[in-house]
Structures are given as C-alpha cells and as structure tokens.
Amino acid sequence: MKILRRYMFNRLGNFNYLIGCEQTQQAIALDPLDGQQMLDLAEQQGWQIKLIINTHEHHDHIEGNPVVAAATGAEIWAHKNALGKIPNQARGLVAGDIVELGSIRLKVLYTPGHTPVHLCLLAEADEHNPVPVLFSGDTLFNACAGNCFNGGDVDTMYDTFVSQLNPLPDETLLHPGHDYMKNNLAFALSREPGNSDALSWQAKVKNVEHDDMPVMTLGQERTYNPFLRLHSDAIRSTLKQEFPHLGEGDRDVFKALRALRDKW
Ligand SMILES: [Zn+2]
Known part of the structure; x- marks a missing residue:
C-alpha cells in the first residue's frame, strides 16, 4: 500500500489521499476535493482509480467525486x-x-461525532503493510479533535474517541482530513503550557509547508493532543479557570476542551 497525500490550497486546508496498490496499480481516492488533481496524480503513478471513498458528507470531502467518477x-x-x-x-x-483492492485492506470504523455518518478507515498491520494506518477524516486531527458544530454532536464524538480511537496502538500512523497542526499545537499549548512535546513539535513544524507536514503516530499524538490527554493535571487545572464547576469525568474535560477550541 502506497499513500499519496496532497494538500488542497483551499480555505479549509483539506488533505486529499490516493491510496494505491503497487502490485495491481489500482487505487482508492479518499475524500477527493480536486478531482482533476487526483486523476493527474493517478496517471503519473500509472494507477487506475477503482474506488472513491468519502469519510463523510461535507462538501469539502465529496466535491471531487463527480470528476473522478466520470x-x-x-x-x-x-x-x-x-x-x-x-x-x-x-x-x-x-x-x-x-474494503479490499489488490493488496489494500481497509477496515471501516464507524466514528460519528463530527457528523452522524462519519467513518474512519484503518489499515491494520499485515504482510503488505508493516504498521497500522488510520485515515481519520474530520474525527482526529494532529493535536485536536474535529469540530461538532456542523451537524455533529460532542457527546457522540467523545464516545467515538473512547470506543474507536483509544484502543488503537501507539505505532498507528495518522492521516487526517485537514492540516491544522500549527494552529492546533498553539491551542494545545494554551491548555498545557509546559508540554515539552508540544513545544518541540511546534518548533519542528514552524517553517514546514503544508505538503511536507510530518505524518505522526498515535503514540506521538498522545503526548500533546489535549483530546487524548484528558487525565493531564495541567489540562484539568487550566480548564478550571474557565470552567470553575468542571466535573471530574473525562467526558466533561473533553467537552470543555471542544467548547474552547470552537472559539479559538
Ligand atoms: Zn467535515
């Protein structure tokens, strides 16, 4: 399985993915926005796009469907x-x-929260694929969770994190639907100012272009992504300044973080 990621220079900063099987030269277009660019990319690789998959229904994840399908x-x-x-x-x-195509095997995870129809795709480790890979759409971003204000529900998002994302192994590579990493790291640091991993990644990506942003593992995300660090004392004590009556449950912390990020 070979993954090609392209940053869309649109206002929303989407990533488009072409997932190819190098044995059969077949490919999946994931969340195409610029359909022509995906077609050109497939042609350059000598790949045939056999399937289009959308993580969810938002326009910036489906707009390229007709061009690719036609x-x-x-x-x-x-x-x-x-x-x-x-x-x-x-x-x-x-x-x-x-979802099987050539040597590509993608397991469907149902991950509602950003919208009620959201799915993620997980390539589990196997003989063709040395480490697990998660295509997370708008559920999990680098250093953040997806928003829930465009048809979504934050309680459902929390449940998705607990049931679908938390069990995934640390070595899983994360391929999100957008690049918001710099902004999200700034948010993470506003919650947890002394987090040395967030500080170090902020410095590393400071001058990196969108197309060259690093592919992080879930283990790395767990060191700085506040939505994966609900037990952090620093996050909880910082939150109590804005939410003096914050409950002790992980769900309360998750929802408070998301509410703050909505206004960030
Ligand atoms: Zn979306």
Whole structure:
C-alpha cells in the first residue's frame, strides 16, 4: 500500500489521499476535493482509480467525486447513513466492513461525532503493510479533535474517541482530513503550557509547508493532543479557570476542551 497525500490550497486546508496498490496499480481516492488533481496524480503513478471513498458528507470531502467518477467509472462508497446525502453513493458501508483492492485492506470504523455518518478507515498491520494506518477524516486531527458544530454532536464524538480511537496502538500512523497542526499545537499549548512535546513539535513544524507536514503516530499524538490527554493535571487545572464547576469525568474535560477550541 502506497499513500499519496496532497494538500488542497483551499480555505479549509483539506488533505486529499490516493491510496494505491503497487502490485495491481489500482487505487482508492479518499475524500477527493480536486478531482482533476487526483486523476493527474493517478496517471503519473500509472494507477487506475477503482474506488472513491468519502469519510463523510461535507462538501469539502465529496466535491471531487463527480470528476473522478466520470473519468474512471469508480463507485462512490461511504457509510450507510450517508446514503441520500452524498450524490450517487453506490454502497453503504458499516463498521467492520473490509474494503479490499489488490493488496489494500481497509477496515471501516464507524466514528460519528463530527457528523452522524462519519467513518474512519484503518489499515491494520499485515504482510503488505508493516504498521497500522488510520485515515481519520474530520474525527482526529494532529493535536485536536474535529469540530461538532456542523451537524455533529460532542457527546457522540467523545464516545467515538473512547470506543474507536483509544484502543488503537501507539505505532498507528495518522492521516487526517485537514492540516491544522500549527494552529492546533498553539491551542494545545494554551491548555498545557509546559508540554515539552508540544513545544518541540511546534518548533519542528514552524517553517514546514503544508505538503511536507510530518505524518505522526498515535503514540506521538498522545503526548500533546489535549483530546487524548484528558487525565493531564495541567489540562484539568487550566480548564478550571474557565470552567470553575468542571466535573471530574473525562467526558466533561473533553467537552470543555471542544467548547474552547470552537472559539479559538
Ligand atoms: Zn467535515
């Protein structure tokens, strides 16, 4: 499995992904925004796009579908709850489904919260793929969680983190749907000012262009992403300044962080 990531220079800062099988030269276009760019990229690689997958229904994750579908005949797959929301969706995926194309094997995780139809794709480690890879759409970003104010629900997002993301191993590589890493690290540091990992990554990525941003592991994210650090004393004590009646539960901390990030 070979992953090509391209930053879209749009206002929302999306990443587009082409996931290819080097044995069969077949590829999956994930969340295409600039369909023509995905077609050009596939041609450069000698790949045929066989499938389009959308993590969710927001326009910046589906806009390139028609161009890619028209040129390749690729079907559009997304979560079953997206049927009727994504034009020309051919298949409704559910949790546990395995998307197979050549040597590519992607397990569907149902991850509602950002929207009720959101899915993530997990490539588990196997003979073709040395480390697990998570395509997280708008559920998990570098140093942040996705927002919940455009059709989403923060309690559901918290449940998704607990049930779907927290169990994944530290070595899992993270491929999010947008690049907000610099801004998110600044937010993380506003919550946890002494976090040396956040400080060190902030310095490392300061002058890095979007297309060259590092691919982080979940283990690294767990050192600085506040939404994965709900037990941090520093985060809890900083939050109590804004939320004097903050509850002790992880859910309370998660929701308070998301509420603050909404206004960041
Ligand atoms: Zn979205």
